[in-house]
Amino acid sequence: xxxxxxxxxxxxxxxxxxxxxxxxxxxxxxxxxxxxxxxxxxxxxxxxxxxxxxxxxxxxxxxxxxxxxxxxxxxxxxxxxxxxxxxxxxxxxxxxxxxxxxxxxxxxxxxxxxxxxxxxxxxxxxxxxxxxxxxxxxxxxxxxxxxxxxxxxxxxxxxxxxxxxxxxxxxxxxxxxxxxxxxxxxxxxxxxxxxxxxxxxxxxxxxxxxxxxxxxxxxxxxxxxxxxxxxxxxxxxxxxxxxxxxxxxxxxx
Numbered sequence: 001x002x003x004x005x006x007x008x009x010x011x012x013x014x015x016x017x018x019x020x021x022x023x024x025x026x027x028x029x030x031x032x033x034x035x036x037x038x039x040x041x042x043x044x045x046x047x048x049x050x051x052x053x054x055x056x057x058x059x060x061x062x063x064x065x066x067x068x069x070x071x072x073x074x075x076x077x078x079x080x081x082x083x084x085x086x087x088x089x090x091x092x093x094x095x096x097x098x099x100x101x102x103x104x105x106x107x108x109x110x111x112x113x114x115x116x117x118x119x120x121x122x123x124x125x126x127x128x129x130x131x132x133x134x135x136x137x138x139x140x141x142x143x144x145x146x147x148x149x150x151x152x153x154x155x156x157x158x159x160x161x162x163x164x165x166x167x168x169x170x171x172x173x174x175x176x177x178x179x180x181x182x183x184x185x186x187x188x189x190x191x192x193x194x195x196x197x198x199x200x201x202x203x204x205x206x207x208x209x210x211x212x213x214x215x216x217x218x219x220x221x222x223x224x225x226x227x228x229x230x231x232x233x234x235x236x237x238x239x240x241x242x243x244x245x246x247x248x249x250x251x252x253x
Contacts, residue, residue, distance in 0.1 A: 025120075047233045074098060074236065080228040085204065088224060089196045095231045096189055102238055103128075103182070109245060114178050118241040122155075125178050127234050128185045129155035134230040135188040137165050139195065141211045142223045153184050165211035192227065 030053075044055075054061045071078040076094025079087065106114050106124045114124040122130065133154030140149025150169040153176050204221040 047229070070236065074232065077232050080225065080232055083204075083221065084201060085196070085199050088199065088204070088221075091228060092192055092196055095228060095235070096193070098235055099189075099231070102235060102242070105242055106238070109242070113245055115175065116245060118244045121237065121241060124238055124241065125176070125181050126155055127238050128181050129153055129176065130157075131230060131234055132181075132184050132188050133171075135192060135227060137211050138223045138226045138230075139188075139192055141165055142208045142218065143195070143220050145208070151184050151188075153181060163212045164214055192224075196224075 049055060049063060050067055053063070055063050055066075076091070076098055079091035079094055082088045082091040117123050117126075132151055133156050136149045136151060136154055137156075140146045148168065150166070150171070152170055152172045154171055156163075156166055156169075156171065199220075204219065204224075206220045207217045208220055208223055210216040210218050
């Protein structure tokens with residue numbers, strides 16, 4: 001775990017306080033306990049929810065319930081843990097099909113919608129740019145071991161510039177033509193598809209350096225699983241925000 005934020009509230013107890021309307025972004029809430037509090041309308045969204053921990057609501061671990069519900073909402077998501085070449089190819093075909101439908105939906109919205117941020121989150125175009133970077137990082141740099149795999153159109157996380165993965169990489173900071181985003185994104189999807197078409201059991205077991213922490217090793221399979229996790233999580237975010245943009249009182253801004 002990274003060092004604590006400069007203004008850490010670790011170990012504090014909040015009693016009789018109102019946090020109505022508060023927003024916690026990129027915070028560490030590990031092992032937080034909430035007792036006897038009003039939680040009506042509370043919204044939790046965490047990509048780390050399924051990493052082996054628990055989320056207890058009135059004593060019930062809801063993580064398996066959430067996982068099952070997301071699998072029902074996003075058919076093909078349940079394949080993201082595939083562990084053999086055939087399974088990985090099937091898993092990738094499912095995520096590509098899911099994204100094709102979402103891209104079609106996004107491009108059918110009024111002009112400029114793909115550049116709109118909902119509640120301060122990445123726009124649809126920025127999400128696709130980030131997935132370009134995720135593929136470049138975990139396939140191009142980690143698996144294929146390319147020295148400089150990054151396309152300038154990509155978009156790393158806000159905290160990514162200090163990562164070993166992005167040393168010497170240059171990314172554009174300006175708004176990019178959406179047609180170019182779609183072109184590069186399609187190329188990166190094809191890179192994964194082509195790699196999986198030839199991958200073997202032995203290839204999946206090979207060791208690679210973690211692109212963010214080169215001293216640590218990952219298998220090729222775990223690198224590919226990271227790509228799948230990125231794809232499904234960001235697809236979920238994209239659908240959430242498209243729903244907001246399509247609503248009569250769209251949450252633009």
